Amino acid sequence: MTDIMTSKVQVSIDGRTVEVDRSATVLAAALENDVFIPHLCHDPDLIPAGVCRLCFVELDGRLVTSCNTPVTAGATIRTDTAAVKETVRGAVELLLVNHHRGSLDCDEGEACELQKIARFVGIDEARLRRLRHPDRNLAADTSNPFLEFDPNICVLCGICVRTCDEIVGVAAIDFVQRGVYTTIGSAPGEQWIDSDCVSCGECVVRCPTGSLSLTDVEVPEREVKTTCTYCGCGCGIHLGVAGGRIVSARGVRENPSNEGRLCVKGRFGFEFVNAPDRLKTPLIRRGGVLEEATWDEALDLVAEKFSVHRGASFAAIASAKLTNEENYLIQKLARAVQGTNTVDHCARLCHSPSVAGLVQSFGSGAMTNSSQEIGDARCVFAIGTNTTAAHPIIGLQVMRSIRQGGKLIVANPRRIELAQHADLFIQHRAGSDVALLMGMMRVILDEGLHDPQFIALRCENFEAFRESLARYDDATVEEKTGVPFARIAAAARMYAENSPASILYAMGITQHTHGTDNVLATSNLALLTGNVGRPSSGVNPLRGQSNVQGACDMGALPNVYPGYQKVDRPEVKAKFEAAWGVELDDAPGLTHLEILSGVTGGRIKAIYLVGENPALSEADATHAQEAMDQVDFLVVQDIFLTESARYADVVLPAATFAEKEGTFTNTERRVQRVRKAIEPVGGARTDLWITCEIAKRLGAAGFDFETAAEVMDEIRALTPSYGGITYERIEETGLQWPCPGADHPGTRYLHGERFPTRSGRGRFFPLTYRPPDEEPDDEFPLVLTTERSLYHYHTSTMTRRVPGLELLRSEELVEIHPQDAAALRVATGDEVRVTTRRGEVVARALVTEVSPPGTICMTFHFHEAPTNVLTNAAYDPVAKIPETKVCAVRVEPVG
Amino acid sequence: MATTELSPLQLGPVLATFERRPDVLISLLQAVQASLGYLPPDAMGAVARHARVPRSRVYGVASFYSQFRFNPAGRRRVAVCRGTACHVSGARMILEELERTLGIAEGQTTEDREYSLETVACIGCCGLSPCLSVNDEVSAKLTPKKVRKQFRAAKKSAPR
C-alpha cells in the first residue's frame, strides 16, 4: 500500500481513496482533497494546538482531533458520521454561546470563520437561545493605530498568541485570567499599544473570527503584485487600490523572501503615496524662491546648466530607493553624457565597506546566503545588526532558527531585542569589533576548532593572518572590548562548533573608520571555520534599503560600471565605449563625502541629486547643508520637498514605487518586479522618464527608452551577473544573481565551488585594531552611537507621512543608561542638549538599560533633532564611509 | 514599552535567590508577592526580565492562578464564596451587590485601600451559604440587603 520511494501514503477519506503526504495531518490531508473539516485553531504556519475541538473526525472508528493527528498508511477517515456531527455541533454551540455574543449573525460576516462553520454544521438558533449566555460585554481595545481587538467575539483559538510567539518571536500577548474570564492580553489593565506589540499585523491576518481586525479597512477594487519600497528584505506585497489611491497591502505568500509575512512598515506604511504634500509640479528657483514651472522650462534649464558643467565639475548622486533601471540610467548619464565617473549613492554611507571588504576576501560584496537559509542555520552570529528593528522579516528567520534549536550569538553595544533571545550576548564597546572577532579567532585556532581542510583547499594568505592573531591576547581583547574574555571564548566555541553558521551584520560593523577591517574580520572568521559556500553558512551583510543592492549592482558607484566592472580596466572601458558609442573616462570619480567637500573646495559645480536627503542623512550634516547651499547648480529629484530640496535650484517631482515599473534587487540578491499600481500623482513623472528626458535634451543618443523592460535588456547585455534576468522570467518569482544565462536558475548561496577572486580562493587578511576616530575625553565624556526605529525609515520622508507610524514613534529620543542619567540628574522625558565638536541637538531623554553606561544612542529619523549634525565625518580610508556609529558627546539637561 | 523600573533595592534580593530560567516563574512570582503583598506591573516586568520570559507570559501565568493578586489588599479583605453551595444559593447576587456597594469590581481595591474584593472557592461553611469572609471572619446566610447593611459605612465613602 505504501510507496516508500515517494513518501506518500494512501488513505480513505469518506470512502474515497487518496494519496497524501506521509507527514501530513489528517486535517491537511482532507483539506488538500477538498474535504472540509471545520477548524478554528489551525493555521498552516503554526504548530498544531488542538484547542478548539472542532476538527473531529473518525479515524479507524476512533474520534480524534484531525489537526494534530498524523495520517497513517491505509487509515480510514470519516468526517460525516453521526458521532462526528454531534460532537462538532456541540462544540460549535458552546463556542458561539460563550465567546461569540451567542449569535449567528455577527457583523463580521464573511470574515468570521465560525459563522461559516456554524452554517456548515447546521446550528439551530432556537437551541442556542436556550443555552445560558455569559453577560459580559467587554470594551474593544482600539489603542493601536492599525489594529483593534474585540474580546467579545474572540473564541480563544490562540492563533494570535501562537503567531506572536512562534512566528514573530515577540510574545506580546497571551491568554490571561481564567475560566469564563479568560481573554487575550499582556498585563493587568494594559492597552494593546502599551504592550510589546510591534504592530506587524501577522496575528490580525490569521485571526479566524474578526475579533482582531485592521483599523480603517477600505476594500481594494484591485490588487497589484509588487515589491515593498522600504528595507532590503524586499518583501513581496499585493498593493490594494481603490479610487486611484493605495488603500491596503498584503504579503505575497509565494514570495520566498517573505512567504507572505510583512512588518509594520510593509503592511501599513503606504499612505505617503497619497499624501497631500507630494511634489506635483517642477519648481525653479527665481529670485531666491522656488516657483512652479512647466516640465519643459525645468528640463531645458537643467540641460542648459548640465551642458556647461561637464566632466570633473559634475556629480550625480543616485539612490537606493530607485529601481535598477533608473540607477542604470543615472550612472549612464553621468558617464556617457557628462563624461565623469563621479556618481555615487547612499550605499557609501551604509555598506561601502561590505563592497570593498568582501570583494577583496570573497570576490563579491553581497549576502552569501538567502534569507530563508538563515532560519536553517545551526548558529546565527548577529553582530552590529538590530535585525528585528531594521530587517524585520530576516529577524523572523533568526527566530525560526532559534525555534529549530539553533544557537544565537548577539554582539552589540546595545541590549537590543534580539539579545533576550540570545544564547550568548556580548555587549562590547562600540567600535571594538576587530578586537572581539580576532580574539574569537585566536581561541578557535588555539583550540583546534578551525577547518584546516577548507583553509588548505580554498583559502590563501593564512600564515600572515595567523601571525597577526598573536596581538590579540586575552588581556588586550578584554581591555578593548570591555567584555570578560571567557564570554568571548564561549562565543568562539559556540560559533565554531555549530555548523552551518551564518554571520549577519549591518551598520554596526560598517559605519566606522575601520569599517572595511571589521568586514574583513567577519570574512576571516567564516573562512577559518569553513563556514562559507554551503547553504545557511556564510557572511551576510544586511542591506538597508529596498534597492541598495541593485544600486550598487548597477554601478551607481564612482569606481565601477554595472556588475562591478572596474572603470580603470582598459578592456572594461572598451566594452562600454563600444556599447554606448562614446568615449569614457578611466579615472574613478568622487565618493559621496568627496562630492560635498568638492563643492566647498571649488571643484564640483553641479549636482544631480536623485531621491536622497543628505541634509539629514550625511555625517556632519551641517557641512553637507553648506555644500548644497554653495554649489552653483543643484537639481533635486524627489517625491517630497525634502530638507535637501530646499537648497535646490530646480526641483523635479518624481513618481513613487507604486507609480512605476521596474525592478528592485533585495539584500539576498533577488531581482524582483516593481509594478505600477496607480498613475503618478499630479504632474509627477517616473525617474526613468526624467533622466532620459534630461539626457535627450543634452543631445545624447542611447536614451530612447519607452519602458523599463527595454532598459533591463540593455543592462542584461552589459552586466554578466544579470545576463539571464528578463521580465518574463521574473514575472512570478524573482531570480537571485549571479544569473549569467537565459537557462541559469539563479544562485541561492555564493562560493559553492570557487570564489570569484583572481585565484579562485578566499583570502585571509591580517588585521590591526584601530580605535574609533573620536574617543571620549573630559570635554565630551560620553559616546554617541546611532540606531534605527522599526517604525521609521531613513530620514522619515515617507514614514512620517503615515499617521499611524507617527503615532507609534513621533520624536527623537536620547537613550541613556540610568547610571549616566542619575549623574546628570536627567529623567525620562526631560529635554537634554547633546553637543559634539560639530554641533548640538536638543531632544528628550529615555532612560533605559538598553544603552550601556557611558554610551547614548539616537536615531536620525527626525528633522527636529537632526542627529547627523553631531556625527563625525572622519572616514574609512578604503571605503570612505563616515564613522556615524561612534563620536564623543556631552549631554546636559536643558533649562 | 517604557516601564518605570521598580527600585532594585526592593526586588533585587528576592530575584537574586532565583536562577534566571523560565521554569522558576511560579516560585518567583510567589516570592515577589510574599515580599510586596501583590504583583504590581513593574514587578511583573522585573520578573519577566529575570526569568527570561515575555511580559505577557508572566501575566498569563499569574492571572491563571487565584493565589496571585494584582492590587494591594485592602485593610479589610472581602472574600465572597463561589463554591457550589453558595453559587446555587445566590453568590452571584451577593458579589454584584458588593461590587455596587463598594464601588469596585472583583479583584480591585478601594482607593482608600480600606476594602479589597475577591472570590474564593468553598470556604467550608456550606450549611450557612451564601457566605463571605472579611479578614477570615465569616458572615453567613447573606442576602443583598444584609450585604448593604454590613457595608453601609463603606458605601458612604465609596467614590462614585
Ligand code: SF4
Ligand atoms: S501585531 Fe504582531 S507583534 Fe503585535 S500582537 Fe500581533 S503578532 Fe504580535
Ligand code: SF4
Ligand atoms: S520594510 Fe522590509 S521587512 Fe518590512 S515589509 Fe518592507 S521589505 Fe519587508
Ligand code: FES
Ligand atoms: S483545529 Fe483542531 S482543535 Fe482546533
Ligand code: FES
Ligand atoms: S460553597 Fe460556599 S461555603 Fe461551601
